Amino acid sequence: MDIIVEMDSVNAVNLILSNDLNICHPMAGLVSSCKRLLRQIPKCFLHHIYREKNAVADRLAAWSHDIDLGCWFLEDNPTWLGPLLLDDSIGVTKTRIISSV
Incomplete structure (x- = not known):
């Protein structure tokens, strides 16, 4: 089953999809947790969507x-x-x- 995760924060999407997250970034812990969760789902797609x-x-x-x-x-x-x-x-x-x- 495919899971599509839509977020209205383009910055959050970019951080999560980035391969070079700085460990000093204030959201590094949260972003790392999101990445770990996404890796546990075989077919998970993350993308930006406007809140409207x-x-x-x-x-x-x-x-x-x-x-x-x-x-x-x-x-x-x-x-x-x-x-x-x-x-x-x-x-x-x-x-x-x-x-x-």
Whole structure:
């Protein structure tokens, strides 16, 4: 089975995929752990995705800042997630505003 890991941080993706991580980098420990986990999965692909492309993951990440620390299991989808699940599943496009500095 193939596993696709999508991240909205291009910097994180680049660090994890890099072969020359500096051990003094502030995220070296976390990046090394991610690399180790990815090596344990035979067919695992990691790539960047804009947060607008996966609104469900973005909203869940934002929600995680408002809950207590610990391990959470969602047996049912929160009602506020329903419209985003539908949009993501049918590929609704969203506008991305960028600055031209």
